[in-house]
Amino acid sequence: MTTEKILLGHGSGGKMSDELIKNLFIKYFDNPLLNQQTDSALIETSRGLMAFTTDSYVVDPVIFPGGNIGNLAVCGTVNDLSVAGATPEHLSAGFIIEEGLPIDILETIVKSMAEEAMKANVKIVTGDTKVVQKGSCDKIFINTAGIGTLKPEHKPISSGDDIRPGDKIIINGSIADHGMAVMAARNFGSFKSNISSDCAPLNKLIKSVLDSNAHVKFMRDATRGGIAGVFCEIAKKNNTGLEVDESQILVNENVRGMCELLGFDPFYVANEGKLIMVVAPEDADNVIDIMRKNEYGTHAAIIGEITDKHPHKAILNTIVGGKRIIDMLAGEQLPRIC
Template sequence: MKGPDEVLLAHGGGGELSYQLIKELLLPTFDNPVLKELDDAARLYLKSKRLAFSTDSYVVKPLFFPGGDIGKLAVCGTINDLAMVGAEPLYMSVSLIIEEGFSLNTLKKVIKSMERVARQTGVQIVTGDTKVVERGSLDRLFINTAGIGSIDGDLDISGGNARVGDRIILSGTVGDHGIAVLSQREGFQFESNLLSDCAPLNNLVSRMTKESKNIHVLRDPTRGGVVTALN
């Protein structure tokens, strides 16, 4: 991108710099026909009559941690929320709230990270928004994502289906993400290399539900971890 090397208030003002940010960074990175229209709302085409819709906001410190970053976390988080009800993620929105003075090179890295996950999972980022707030008003960068997915067949996966005696199956070890972020933030040293297990789970869920019709509850333990998810 030509021009300043950090985010200015004008980047969120709707004028020339806003257009430059969209045209030179966001459009080329999240390239798809729906987004290119730049309408106030994305027009979508859906075959399924059963849809899932989810939204979440992401704040993490540091922005980059072993195994991921805030961009990867934001896209994976919404994809996984949709997957937890058996939905195939299709479309996403991305809204960025950026602190004045934030490095444009760092923003590019975050955006590229989001695009990699979206491409890997076949999700299209079709709409979004960018706001810039005064220096000191927030901690560098906040991201909000929302997603729409389709639920095929007669899948009925919901926390309301939980019953006494259900068998609980974990897809991996517990606490990897939290410890990876904490170790990076606080400078803790461990003998082994800690990596966040932040990853999209939609393909895993799709394979699971095809193999077994007994799956009736899914949870992606984020804040609060497994204990909170089980309670």
């Protein structure tokens, strides 16, 4: 560790988070399941393979265009399980609430959690509530954990071990909506941005792809660290690299405008309803067709390919015909986005 104190960048999901996890959490919690560093741990049980995950939500403001901390907390955990190839079943919900929070805000949050759970077909079966003194937390923090079941043939999805050169990289729609919606709500309350978070449960979309028997090699939801973080993660796997085409990646006009204005690179901005999927080349077109039939995949597109030409590098073919690498986010781009 090169710093004496925790900095905001340690929670960014980028390089600093990576270092913290490696040098502290893995160092002490050290075990084979954790060390795989997948979004969900895959546990062999007598009932078969189970996926288990947890995530905490600290977004500021707690209510933003397109969602609130409640449906974020449900979608996030549902998506973490789903991208492991699992079918999410049961969730827990832990609330840390600041003294003085209006009950109607809490009710809005809890109600939307229930609605989102219904949509995603999961049950919130256990929970915990703590109230802390004013100033000890900011309004409300929520932790959710979730379990789901997994078919044995989907086990390799989590690790990405089956990724091979030629595989296609797919995304289910536009990027950077969530991060910029929160940013707009936080800083420009009076400024109507009409940017809305993409917060959504992706389990049904993923299920329809997996049920088609398409050979899905890897999935990841592109939350903190944005799609760039996922590309870098894929590039680290096996002995392959990847190439993506900037021109195929959709950034909504209003989101692009705000990113340009504030100097954010949309590749690094958080999403809450987007996943990157690596599939066998022969299945790619079919997967796109299936995704486009789902409400959260209408703008699905093939955006790139796995290659053996430059191992461990994520290369971007820029919109103007140049080439450059995509690196992981270093430090903090935007704190408390989820």
